[in-house]
Amino acid sequence: MIIRSLLLLALLLQSAPKAEMTRVPQFENERAVSWKSIIPPHTESTFHRHDRYRTVIAVVGGTLKTVTPSGEATATNYETGKAYWQTPMPAGATHKDVNDTDSTIELVVVEMK
Secondary structure: OHHHHHHHHHHHHHHOOOOOOEEEEEEEOOOEEEEEEEEOOOEEOOOEOOOOOEEEEEEEOEEEEEEOOOOOEEEEEEOOOOEEEEOOOOOOOOEEEEEOOOOOEEEEEEEEO
8 A cells, every 4th residue: 555655656756747947928019128037946057148237136036046058057146025127148158947945936127228
């Protein structure tokens, strides 16, 4: 009976949906585009780049890592309620965002066009 229960539990855990980062549109006009990034614990984005100037506002702060394709990692501690100015990435550079903490991070991004 115990083995059957453990097997059932293992199957349930395997079929549980994996949390993913979510991007919720906020607004877009001729000057800017905005979205809210919801970044659950232990998730990572795909590799991408930022070609524009942007402001990032921490709705729910936390430490988010950016990792380059070569494995170089930088951690940024986003403080709840604080805004951050970020410049475009260098030509050809990419990174992925990694939340390896136990808490969800929520950021509102306003990107200039």
